[in-house]
Every structure is written in C-alpha cells, then in structure tokens.
Amino acid sequence: MNTNNDTICAISTAPGIGGIAVARVSGREAIDICDKLWEGKALADVASHTAHLGYVRDENGERLDQAVATLFRAPRSFTGEDTVEISVHGSAYIQRELIHALCAAGARLAEAGEFTRRAFSSGRFDLAQAEAVADIIAADSRASHRLAVSQMRGDFSAKLNGLHDSLLELVSLLELELDFSEEDVEFASRAKLRSLAADIRQTVDRLASSFRTGDAIKRGVSVAIVGETNAGKSTLLNRLLHDDRAIVSDVHGTTRDVIEDTIDIDGVCFRFIDTAGLRKTDDTVEAMGISRTFQRLSTARIILWIIDASRPETIDNTAAEIMSRKADDSRIVAVINKCDIADAAEARRRIVGIYSGSGADLGVRMGAGEGAGMCTGVSHVVEISADKAIGIDALEALLVQLSGAKDISASDVIVTNARHYNSLISARDSIDRAIDGIDRAISGDFIAQDLRETLHHLSTITGTITTTDILANIFSKFCIGK
Ligand SMILES: Nc1nc2c(ncn2[C@@H]2O[C@H](COP(=O)(O)OP(=O)(O)OP(=O)(O)O)[C@@H](O)[C@H]2O)c(=O)[nH]1
Ligand SMILES: [Mg+2]
Numbered sequence: 132m133n134t135n136n137d138t139i140c141a142i143s144t145a146p147g148i149g150g151i152a153v154a155r156v157s158g159r160e161a162i163d164i165c166d167k168l169w170e171g172k173a174l175a176d177v178a179s180h181t182a183h184l185g186y187v188r189d190e191n192g193e194r195l196d197q198a199v200a201t202l203f204r205a206p207r208s209f210t211g212e213d214t215v216e217i218s219v220h221g222s223a224y225i226q227r228e229l230i231h232a233l234c235a236a237g238a239r240l241a242e243a244g245e246f247t248r249r250a251f252s253s254g255r256f257d258l259a260q261a262e263a264v265a266d267i268i269a270a271d272s273r274a275s276h277r278l279a280v281s282q283m284r285g286d287f288s289a290k291l292n293g294l295h296d297s298l299l300e301l302v303s304l305l306e307l308e309l310d311f312s313e314e315d316v317e318f319a320s321r322a323k324l325r326s327l328a329a330d331i332r333q334t335v336d337r338l339a340s341s342f343r344t345g346d347a348i349k350r351g352v353s354v355a356i357v358g359e360t361n362a363g364k365s366t367l368l369n370r371l372l373h374d375d376r377a378i379v380s381d382v383h384g385t386t387r388d389v390i391e392d393t394i395d396i397d398g399v400c401f402r403f404i405d406t407a408g409l410r411k412t413d414d415t416v417e418a419m420g421i422s423r424t425f426q427r428l429s430t431a432r433i434i435l436w437i438i439d440a441s442r443p444e445t446i447d448n449t450a451a452e453i454m455s456r457k458a459d460d461s462r463i464v465a466v467i468n469k470c471d472i473a474d475a476a477e478a479r480r481r482i483v484g485i486y487s488g489s490g491a492d493l494g495v496r497m498g499a500g501e502g503a504g505m506c507t508g509v510s511h512v513v514e515i516s517a518d519k520a521i522g523i524d525a526l527e528a529l530l531v532q533l534s535g536a537k538d539i540s541a542s543d544v545i546v547t548n549a550r551h552y553n554s555l556i557s558a559r560d561s562i563d564r565a566i567d568g569i570d571r572a573i574s575g576d577f578i579a580q581d582l583r584e585t586l587h588h589l590s591t592i593t594g595t596i597t598t599t600d601i602l603a604n605i606f607s608k609f610c611i612g613k
Contacts, residue, residue, distance in 0.1 A: 154229050171183055181202055182199050211252075243607050243609050305576075325566060328565055332563065356405050357449070368405035372392050388420055399536040406424035440470050
C-alpha cells in the first residue's frame with residue numbers, strides 16, 4: 132500500500148451504468164487536481180462542505196459532462212484529508228474518462244479500501260469501526276445492518292476501551308508493587324485484584340459468546356431442512372423462499388445435493404438448506420448426498436426435522452441420526468408436514484413421547500409431555516402443510532424467535548467479525564492465566580505479563596496495536612472506492 136502523501140481517486144458508486152456516478156478524490160492535492168479539469172467556480176476558493184455545479188473536462192481538455200463537485204476540507208472529511216466528490220452522469224464512458232482525466236492531472240487510482248484505510252490512519256475512527264464500514268455496505272437485512280451501525284458508531288470500541296482502562300489500572304497496580312518490592316508492600320489486595328480480573332474476564336467472555344449470534348445474523352441464520360425421503364423438504368424450501376428453487380416429486384430420493392438460498396424474514400436473514408432425504412440406500416450418488424446432509428446438520432443453528440404426518444412410523448428411522456449429529460447448541464423443530472391429508476396427532480404423540488427435551492417450551496406448547504426427557508433434542512413441534520401453505524406464518528415466526536435477533540436490544544454489543552472473535556478468545560486465555568496466577572499467589576510480574584498480553588489482544592481489535600500485514604489483509608477485502 133502506498134503512503135498517504137499522494138492523492139487518490141476512484142469511482143465510489145457501484146460498478147456499471149447508473150443514473151449518477153460519484154468519483155471520490157482524496158489527498159493533499161485533491162482540490163488542485165480537480166481544479167485542473169473543473170470548469171466553473173475555482174474549487175480552491177470555495178468553502179468546505181459546499182456543492183457546485185460546473186463541467187468536467189476530459190484528458191484532452193474537452194467538456195466531458197455537466198457535474199456537481201462537493202468539497203470537504205481536511206480534517207472534516209471521511210478520510211480526514213481534503214476531499215472532492217464529483218457527481219457525473221453514470222455512463223461507463225464518462226466514468227472511465229473522468230478517472231483518466233484525474234490520473235492525468237496527478238491523482239492515482241485508489242487501492243481496495245484505501246479511502247477507509249486513510250480514515251483509520253488519520254484517526255477518524257478505529258479499526259473495528261473501519262471494518263464496520265465494509266459490514267454496513269454488505270448488510271442486506273435489517274438485523275445485520277443494525278449490528279454494523281452499532282459497531283460503526285463505536286459501541287463495541289467503547290466497550291473495549293473500558294476493558295483497556297481497567298486492565299491498565301490492574302497492570303499499574305502490580306507494577307507499582309514491583310517497584311517497591313524491597314519494601315514488601317501490597318498496593319492491591321489479591322482478593323481485589325482477582326475480583327477486578329474476574330469482571331474483565333466476564334465482559335470478554337460475554338463479547339466472545341455473542342459471536343455465534345452475531346455471525347449468524349451477519350451471514351444468515353443457517354436452517355437445515357432434514358428428514359425422511361418424500362417428507363416434503365423441498366416443497367417447504369420452495370414455500371419459504373417463495374420460489375421453485377428445488378425439484379419436488381413423489382419419487383423417494385429426489386433431492387441428491389444440498390440446495391441453499393437466503394431470504395429475509397421480518398428483518399432477519401435466513402440461509403435455508405434443503406438436503407437429500409435420509410434413508411438406507413445402495414445408490415452411490417444418493418449416499419454422497421446423504422453424507423452432505425450430515426455435514427449440514429452438524430453446522431446448522433436451527434434444524435427443521437420434516438415428518439410426514441401420513442407416515443408417523445418413519446419417525447424412528449431418522450431421529451437417531453439427527454439427534455446424534457446436531458451441534459450441541461442448535462435447536463430442533465419437529466415439523467409435521469402434510470397435515471392437509473393426515474392427522475398429526477399420532478406423529479406428535481410419538482415425538483413428544485420419545486424425542487422431546489424436558490424443556491419448558493414443549494410442555495407449554497404441547498400440554499402434557501408424556502415420557503418427555505427420554506431423549507433430549509426437539510424444542511418445538513409445529514404442524515404445517517408445505518404444499519397448501521398452512522402453518523407457514525407460525526413456522527416463520529418461530530424461526531425469527533429462535534434466531535435470537537429480536538432478543539438483542541439496541542444497547543447490546545454483539546461481535547460479528549471473526550478476527551475480533553479470535554482476538555477475544557486469545558484475550559480470554561491470557562486473563563484466565565492471570566487469574567490462575569493470582570489464585571496460586573505467583574509473583575506479581577508474571578501476572579502483570581499475562582495482563583499485558585490480554586491488553587495486547589484487545590488492542591489488536593481497535594488497531595491501537597497492529598501490523599501492516601493485518602491492515603493490508605483487512606482493507607484488501609473492501610472494494611475500490613470504499
Ligand atoms: N398433500 C401434501 N403433499 C405434500 C406436501 N408437501 C409435499 N408434498 C408432496 O410430497 C411429495 C414429496 O415432496 P418433496 O418436497 O419432493 O419431498 P422431499 O422431502 O424433498 O423428498 P426427497 O428429496 O426425495 O428427500 C411431493 O409429491 C409433494 O407434492 C403437503 O404439505 N401436503
Ligand atoms: Mg427433496
């Protein structure tokens with residue numbers, strides 16, 4: 132990545148043809164460079180945060196387009212540098228020629244994420260906030276947008292800064308003690324130190340634990356649709372996606388491969404995964420499909436176990452596989468399908484009797500849970516007809532509830548970035564070592580060392596401590612113009 136001494140330019144609107152395209156120019160020479168191709172009031176003379184109508188000229192000095200130039204003087208701009216945004220008509224030709232003209236006048240084409248990187252370098256915001264810019268651009272549901280906005284606003288950073296201050300206080304207490312070690316004074320009682328460290332650990336742990344929800348919301352809550360062949364899994368997928376995405380037929384073993392797609396339900400993005408039906412088979416390709424079903428089962432957050440109401444005796448065939456392969460913290464919803472042609476009572480009785488957890492959800496929802504608790508797993512049972520669209524609204528509402536997205540209040544800080552999560556886990560490991568050290572009454576300098584390490588891991592999130600490699604890696608994931 133180049134230094135910040137030069138002036139960069141790029142089209143910041145989406146690639147392709149549009150009503151308007153905006154070229155962003157940022158750097159020390161931004162205003163002078165734009166003036167070279169600007170026909171209108173000299174931009175060097177206008178006030179910051181003002182917009183001006185004029186013309187831009189191409190490399191050869193010919194009028195290219197009528198345009199609006201908006202000027203932001205340093206440091207009150209996104210990058211913290213002098214910035215000009217030129218809005219032109221969004222033809223591919225005009226966009227290309229405008230960038231050529233800007234480069235001929237002394238700017239250089241920006242690298243991916245370079246505008247945001249400059250904003251970070253000039254202290255406009257920290258690294259976690261810079262990463263939120265990419266998330267805001269990528270967010271495609273209300274829930275993921277809300278999380279990105281909160282991170283960009285600095286809620287996460289404020290939490291980290293609070294932790295940083297508490298850790299520094301702990302380290303300084305210990306170091307002060309070490310300075311006076313000959314005099315054998317204790318500046319902080321070990322009990323006090325331990326309780327402060329435990330508080331920090333709890334906050335770090337809460338943040339790390341929020342990642343599972345945050346990641347699911349950001350990338351789409353994964354919902355695997357599994358069950359016996361012919362139960363109606365693909366019919367349900369199509370129903371949920373409002374699209375004929377998968378082939379439906381009454382031939383057992385129709386779906387061979389995993390089919391997935393995302394859709395927004397009530398502001399939450401879900402990733403629905405239709406899978407090959409579970410049954411014993413000698414067919415090699417079908418067996419491969421079933422092994423893919425197992426993979427998806429183990430990573431899904433929510434499992435929709437589809438049961439054919441007209442064949443309740445099949446419940447036992449798939450139950451054991453599903454129970455044994457699901458992730459510990461995923462939820463299973465037993466979905467009794469084809470309720471338009473069969474009574475669900477027998478299927479329900481079997482599920483409640485054998486496969487439900489002793490969880491309150493079932494008890495309340497289903498009245499008595501005969502024999503509940505024999506095999507934990509199913510938390511909800513719903514009755515639907517995927518084909519006739521009966522019970523779908525209730526199923527969707529349940530999915531939204533299970534996603535956890537609605538339990539997040541505006542003040543909750545949720546981690547959505549894998550890099551942040553990894554740093555939090557490392558921070559939690561080092562604070563654990565520090566707490567262990569306090570418990571074992573080891574020398575203060577070892578404890579201080581572990582606390583400093585915790586500080587280090589937390590600082591990599593906001594970018595107070597960082598390396599060029601980390602920065603290059605983060606910003607290369609942005610697009611050019613951002
Ligand atoms: N009456 C009725 N038929 C349904 C319903 N849902 C699905 N079907 C029928 O059941 C048959 C199987 O449906 P699919 O959606 O292909 O079943 P699947 O579970 O994906 O089957 P495989 O891909 O073979 O595992 C089709 O003939 C559907 O039309 C329903 O709610 N009611
Ligand atoms: Mg299918």
